[in-house]
Each structure stands twice: as C-alpha cells, then as structure tokens.
Amino acid sequence: MRSFANRTEGFEDSIFAVMSQKAAQYQAINLSQGFPDFDGPEFIKKSACDFINKGANQYAPFAGVKELRSSLADLYKDFYDLSYNADSEITIVNGATEGIYATIQALINPGDEVVVFEPVYDSYVSSIKLAGAKAVPVTLKGPNFTFDKQELENAFSHQTKLVIINSPHNPTGKVFSTQELEMVARPATKHDCFVLSDEVYEHLVYDDVKHIPFASLEGMKDRTITISSAGKTFGLTGWKVGWCCASDDVIDRIRKVHQYITFSIATPLQFAVAQGLKEIKSYLVEFRSCYQSKRDLFMQGLEELGFELPTPKGTYFIMLPISQKTELDDIGFCEKLIVENKVATIPPSAFYLNSEEGKKYLRICYAKEDETLKKALSNLQGL
Ligand SMILES: Cc1ncc(COP(=O)(O)O)c(C=O)c1O
CATH class of the missing domain: 3.40.640.10 (Type I PLP-dependent aspartate aminotransferase-like (Major domain))
Structure with missing residues (x-):
C-alpha cells in the first residue's frame, strides 16, 4: 500500500487559499489574503x-x-x-x-x-x-x-x-x-x-x-x-x-x-x-502615508458600523472583535459575511494552538484600493 510521509500528517490547505477560493465562489470582496490589490512602484x-x-x-x-x-x-x-x-x-x-x-x-x-x-x-x-x-x-x-x-x-x-x-x-x-x-x-x-x-x-x-x-x-x-x-x-x-x-x-x-x-x-x-x-528613504514617506490613510479610512468605517477596537499601529491587518455583533464564532461569522455581505475575511482561530481567543475575532487585510475598502464597508452596513 503506497503511503505518504508521516511528517506531513495533519497538513491542510492554508486558510488563506481556502478563503480566497470562497471569496471567488461567492464573488465577495476579498479582504482575506495579505497582499495589495494594487501594483508595486x-x-x-x-x-x-x-x-x-x-x-x-x-x-x-x-x-x-x-x-x-x-x-x-x-x-x-x-x-x-x-x-x-x-x-x-x-x-x-x-x-x-x-x-x-x-x-x-x-x-x-x-x-x-x-x-x-x-x-x-x-x-x-x-x-x-x-x-x-x-x-x-x-x-x-x-x-x-x-x-x-x-x-x-x-x-x-x-x-x-x-x-x-x-x-x-x-x-x-x-x-x-x-x-x-x-x-x-x-x-x-x-x-x-x-x-x-x-x-x-x-x-x-x-x-x-x-x-x-x-x-x-x-x-x-x-x-x-x-x-x-x-x-x-x-x-x-x-x-x-x-x-x-x-x-x-x-x-x-x-x-x-x-x-x-x-x-x-x-x-x-x-x-x-x-x-x-x-x-528607500524617499519611497517610505509616501508608502507609509498611503497605508496609514487606508487604515484610517477603514477604522473610521468600522467605528461608524459600531465596532470598538484599539487602532493597530503596524502591518496592514486589523483583528476585528466580533462578539459585539454576533453570537457566532469566527468561522460562522466569516461564512455569514461571505455569503450575505459579500465580504471575505479570515477566521483567526486557525492561528491559535491552545487558546479559544481567536473565535472572538476576524482578520481583515486593508491593503486594498480605497474604492474596494469603501465598497466592503458599504456591504457591511446593517450588521
Ligand atoms: C508574518 C509573516 N512572515 C512571513 C511572511 C512571508 O513572507 P514572504 O512572502 O516574503 O515569504 C508573511 C506573509 O504574509 C507574514 O505575514
């Protein structure tokens, strides 16, 4: 009987690939995978x-x-x-x-x-x-x-x-x-x-x-x-x-x-x-201000939707606390947002080995065109 190496047991498709596939299936705005939807310099x-x-x-x-x-x-x-x-x-x-x-x-x-x-x-x-x-x-x-x-x-x-x-x-x-x-x-x-x-x-x-x-x-x-x-x-x-x-x-x-x-x-x-x-020095001035303004745009939109969270100081990710809005866990709420609101995020419990903490959040990537972010926020109205 042919078998595979034991060391690969338990390896699954990464959550990023799974969510991007679902985003495409439901034609949802993809705020899941961590890369910009605009080109480099x-x-x-x-x-x-x-x-x-x-x-x-x-x-x-x-x-x-x-x-x-x-x-x-x-x-x-x-x-x-x-x-x-x-x-x-x-x-x-x-x-x-x-x-x-x-x-x-x-x-x-x-x-x-x-x-x-x-x-x-x-x-x-x-x-x-x-x-x-x-x-x-x-x-x-x-x-x-x-x-x-x-x-x-x-x-x-x-x-x-x-x-x-x-x-x-x-x-x-x-x-x-x-x-x-x-x-x-x-x-x-x-x-x-x-x-x-x-x-x-x-x-x-x-x-x-x-x-x-x-x-x-x-x-x-x-x-x-x-x-x-x-x-x-x-x-x-x-x-x-x-x-x-x-x-x-x-x-x-x-x-x-x-x-x-x-x-x-x-x-x-x-x-x-x-x-x-x-x-890099001159490049970074514009680069940082571009991402900071995207963060601010998205954070302001989330606040207007009634979410309360501290402003993240780095990267292009936000961990959105969801228990203010739903009884569902991260996987359930993520599915709901893809299917009903056409917005794809990442359920972060995949990033925890021991704690249940991840069930209370969704990871959102805001490295996206302003128009994409505005459209996603508009899809989330009424949550
Ligand atoms: C924390 C962290 N480390 C490493 C990587 C991988 O970087 P690279 O694309 O250069 O392999 C990523 C990519 O998302 C990341 O978020």
Whole structure:
C-alpha cells in the first residue's frame, strides 16, 4: 500500500487559499489574503525589466547577489545602527517563508521546543513540525494583544532551543515595545536560545510608533536571526525576495540548507531590489502615508458600523472583535459575511494552538484600493 510521509500528517490547505477560493465562489470582496490589490512602484518594476534586458538572467550566487547584500548591510547600519558583514552575515532567500524554513532546519533537532506567540503565522508551526520539534504557544490577549510575563517564562524548558517573535505582528497589527521585547530577551538569554525575529512588516508602522529590531536590544544580536522581505516593503509579494541576517556561523548553516531548497533566487529581481533599497528613504514617506490613510479610512468605517477596537499601529491587518455583533464564532461569522455581505475575511482561530481567543475575532487585510475598502464597508452596513 503506497503511503505518504508521516511528517506531513495533519497538513491542510492554508486558510488563506481556502478563503480566497470562497471569496471567488461567492464573488465577495476579498479582504482575506495579505497582499495589495494594487501594483508595486514603477521605479523598481522598471529596474527589474532593465536588468532582464541587460542579461542578468542566469543563476545568482547561492548567497545572493553582492549588490543586494551590500544594500542591506547599508540599510541595517543606517536605519538601526546594526552592523552586518555583507559577505558572511546576510543571505538572500525565496521570501521570508524560505528564510523561516531554512533557519528552523539549520538550528532545530527532533524533540526540541520552540516558543511562539499565538495568533501565530502558520508557516512557523509547519516548519517546526517538519523539523520534528514542538511549538509551545504563548497567547497574545486582546484588545491590546499583550502577553503574560509568567506564561512566557513557563513556556521555556530545558528543551527550548528557539523563540520566534514577529513584530510588527500579523494578524494583530501590534508593534512590540522595547519593554515587551526585553521581557522576551530575558528567558531567551537564561535558556541560551536562538531568537528568530520575523520583521517583514518593519516599514509598516504608523503614527508615532517605531519598529524595534530584536537584534538591536542589548546583548541580543549574536543570538538573533533577523528575517525580512521585499514583498511587503515594495508591495511586490509575488517577487519572493527575502533575507536572513545573523552571525556568520548561523548564516553559514542557513546557507547550507538553502542551497538544497532553492539554491538561488531570481537574479534580476535581486538586482532590482538592491536598486530599490537605495531609494528607500524617499519611497517610505509616501508608502507609509498611503497605508496609514487606508487604515484610517477603514477604522473610521468600522467605528461608524459600531465596532470598538484599539487602532493597530503596524502591518496592514486589523483583528476585528466580533462578539459585539454576533453570537457566532469566527468561522460562522466569516461564512455569514461571505455569503450575505459579500465580504471575505479570515477566521483567526486557525492561528491559535491552545487558546479559544481567536473565535472572538476576524482578520481583515486593508491593503486594498480605497474604492474596494469603501465598497466592503458599504456591504457591511446593517450588521
Ligand atoms: C508574518 C509573516 N512572515 C512571513 C511572511 C512571508 O513572507 P514572504 O512572502 O516574503 O515569504 C508573511 C506573509 O504574509 C507574514 O505575514
């Protein structure tokens, strides 16, 4: 009898694919999947076309093209005062997703434990399972998605090898403060763990809030693997150009894994991202104000509909508390909104391992044209 690998047991289609399929089936406005419904900036797309036409079309070096690694080293120094050696401490991967998978494969043994914060980005848990390890969740509790210090400390054991933190956080839109990150740093240091810091939304922070890279905390750089991606920053999620920054011994291990997953990443896109990063300061002004105004438009609409929630300070997601409006759980209410209101969202209970907290919310992505957001709000009238 033919059978499949045990390690894939329990893997299902991701909730994002399922909801997008339903959105199409019911012709609902799709506020579920986390990407913009508008295109990325002209200057970087043109740059990619130029590199293709100039012949940058063969395999890139497996560590990534030097131009991109150097642009990243400059950016980390300039923005965060973090020094990474472009040759030995930065590697380019196929989006943050591959960076997360390769890092976990490089660091984690079967039987190890990995502390994660729930709601948790789904690829962490699958990557941990594929490594034969166990995800140990700490729950972020609404409405401000804070965690309990004792619960965090209790999550660590002699088996804990890694902590994964994501700030700004998908799906809550929370940006962790220095004080909160330091609360994570303490047990990570005590148990001598690595920290994977997923910072793909690092430039999507609003109002007076600042993104704090975990590696910038005192004494944390050596144990931290910082992962980010051009997909969110340039609104080009289909390009899948991501990177890992860490100490040279860790990067060496990650590269050893990466060479057998994808080996190298699309050459012209790497060159174009390297160019794009050179113009990032002026680009970010417009980029942030565009997303902040979308957040404000959508939040105002939700308030007019009678929802009460704190304003999220980062990413392009809102966790909408639904118990003010319905007795249904997240899955039931999500179905109702698709079928009756023609608006697709994500039921976040899929992002929780232990807690029932997710049943009280829906995740909404507001990285959409203003007209799309207005139409969705109008469909939600009368809730
Ligand atoms: C928290 C988080 N990490 C990683 C990723 C994946 O990034 P990439 O598209 O660069 O693989 C996403 C994408 O939605 C995300 O939300």
